[in-house]
Amino acid sequence: METEPLQIRLAVRELVEFVLRRGSIDSRFSGFDRANEGSRIHRKLQKAAGDSYKAEVPFKAERTVGDVCYTLEGRADGVITEPDGHFTIDEIKTTGAPAELLTADFNPLHWAQAKCYGAFLCQRESLPGVDIQITYYQVDTDEIIRHRRTFSAEALEDFLTDTLRLYTPWAHMEAAWRVRDGRRGVPYHRGRRQVVLRRAHWHRKNGFHSFSRSKGIG
Numbered sequence: 160m161e162t163e164p165l166q167i168r169l170a171v172r173e174l175v176e177f178v179l180r181r182g183s184i185d186s187r188f189s190g191f192d193r194a195n196e197g198s199r200i201h202r203k204l205q206k207a208a209g210d211s212y213k214a215e216v217p218f219k220a221e222r223t224v225g226d227v228c229y230t231l232e233g234r235a236d237g238v239i240t241e242p243d244g245h246f247t248i249d250e251i252k253t254t255g256a257p258a259e260l261l262t263a264d265f266n267p268l269h270w271a272q273a274k275c276y277g278a279f280l281c282q283r284e285s286l287p288g289v290d291i292q293i294t295y296y297q298v299d300t301d302e303i304i305r306h307r308r309t310f311s312a313e314a315l316e317d318f319l320t321d322t323l324r325l326y327t328p329w330a331h332m333e334a335a336w337r338v339r340d341g342r343r344g345v346p347y348h349r350g351r352r353q354v355v356l357r358r359a360h361w362h363r364k365n366g367f368h369s370f371s372r373s374k375g376i377g
Contacts, residue, residue, distance in 0.1 A: 164228040167330050171218070171233030175271040178325045197253045200296050204251055204303070205237055212249070213238045218279040224323040227330050235276040239292070246280060247290040247307070248273045253298055261295040263306040269293050271322070274310065278319045281312035288312050 205214035216235045221228065237249035250273040254261070273291045280289055288311040295304040 162226065164223065164226050165330060165334055166228050166230070167334075168230045168232070169326075171231055171272055171275045174231070174322060174326055175268055175275065177329070178322050179268055179271050196298065200253045200298070201236060201251050204294060204296065208237065208239070208249075211240050211242075213240070216276075218276055218283075220279045220282065222319065222323060224320060224327055227323075227327050229323055231275070231279075233272070233276060233279075235273070235280075236294075238280065245290065246284065246286060247292050248277050248280060249292045249294055250276075251294045251296065253296045255298050258297045258300060258302050258304060261297065261304045263293070263308070265295070270308075271318075274315050274318050275322070277310055278312070278315035281315055286312055289315070 202214075205212060208214075214237050216238045217233075218235065219230070219232050221230055223229070235248050236251040239247040239249060241247065250269055252266075252269055256265070270291060270293065273293065277289045277291055280286065288309060290307050290309050292305055292307045295306075296302075297304070
């Protein structure tokens with residue numbers, strides 16, 4: 160008898176942070192004020208971008224890797240539609256890191272998140288490719304630094320598939336743990352704590368360091 164595929168609902172940000180995160184940097188901003196400041200700057204930059212800029216664009220897509228069917232969700236900070244019909248995904252990151260460090264390679268996670276959205280947009284609009292733009296806002300100097308790269312639809316889809324393939328072993332382990340804990344009647348809050356601890360153990364075993372601070376505040 161054919162086995163039903165494992166159904167996983169996953170946020171894009173959680174996916175890329177889990178699979179790709181390394182190290183830590185810049186923890187000067189924290190808590191409620193940090194989140195408020197990041198949101199305020201996002202809105203400021205989005206409003207200043209003009210009519211061609213659509214802010215907070217939601218995405219929801221399905222992908223199947225092996226025997227796992229993923230429902231992926233996320234929200235791009237912005238999608239720019241150029242006069243010639245070309246599309247650009249914009250990801251805004253506010254940070255206290257010095258401006259000279261804010262190079263195109265400052266944090267691969269920022270590109271990874273936007274590339275997933277790019278794959279979704281290419282599929283939705285039947286596009287041959289899109290531009291990805293990372294917009295850094297330095298909170299101490301108000302300096303804005305932008306980096307832009309062009310990706311084909313094929314390259315973006317390959318990146319997304321490879322990222323999901325790396326996540327899939329964890330998806331199977333978490334599903335098995337949930338079934339076992341469910342049979343034991345583990346309360347929800349205790350079950351979530353166990354998942355977090357197991358995730359940390361999985362990362363240590365496989366050379367990852369997922370519980371590090373982000374390089375930005377939003």
